Amino acid sequence: MSDIDAALNALSLEVDKPRRMPLIHFETGLPLRDAEGNPAWVDVYSNDSEIVRRHDREVLRRIFKAQRQRTVTMTPEENEANTVDVLVKLTAGWFLLTPNGGPIDFPFTPENARRLYMAPASNWIRQQVEEFSKERGNFTQALSPNSSSGPRSSSARAEKH
Numbered sequence: 001m002s003d004i005d006a007a008l009n010a011l012s013l014e015v016d017k018p019r020r021m022p023l024i025h026f027e028t029g030l031p032l033r034d035a036e037g038n039p040a041w042v043d044v045y046s047n048d049s050e051i052v053r054r055h056d057r058e059v060l061r062r063i064f065k066a067q068r069q070r071t072v073t074m075t076p077e078e079n080e081a082n083t084v085d086v087l088v089k090l091t092a093g094w095f096l097l098t099p100n101g102g103p104i105d106f107p108f109t110p111e112n113a114r115r116l117y118m119a120p121a122s123n124w125i126r127q128q129v130e131e132f133s134k135e136r137g138n139f140t141q142a143l144s145p146n147s148s149s150g151p152r153s154s155s156a157r158a159e160k161h
Helices: 003-011 050-068 076-090 110-118 120-134 153-160
Strands: 019-022 041-044 091-095
Touching: 019 120, 041 120, 050 076, 076 091, 076 110, 076 120, 110 120
Parallel strands: none
Antiparallel strands: 019 041, 041 091
8 A cells, every 4th residue: 555545544534334323312312212221223324425426426417417308407306305315325224213212113124214214203313314424523433542532633723723
């Protein structure tokens, strides 16, 4: 590996590896847990992942084709469907609970993810997944014993000057 490759690798985020997002209760602001204390979670890929890049290129191809054919541009419904498509692709698995921490029989499948993210009553989950996938700090590489105390410490110091 060249010095340049090593430097780029050191700057890289793990965007193509899903990370576990704890579901936060919409009223308490605390992680949602069952009676045994097990947290609800969703495994999420980064919005910077190759999954999203491929999806975005496909959407752009459709838009460019529609522009060339002078057909109607994207409708709000198509835009929402594209957002849901991305969320489905970003979701790698889950352990869901009801808002009161009760068990729920809703296994992860792409179709169930689509249904979850389309349902207005579960928008609180959709919003958390969207925000988590966009927060790059959630996809930093594991810190080495010699590294600073947090993933943003060096840039935080630079911003103060």
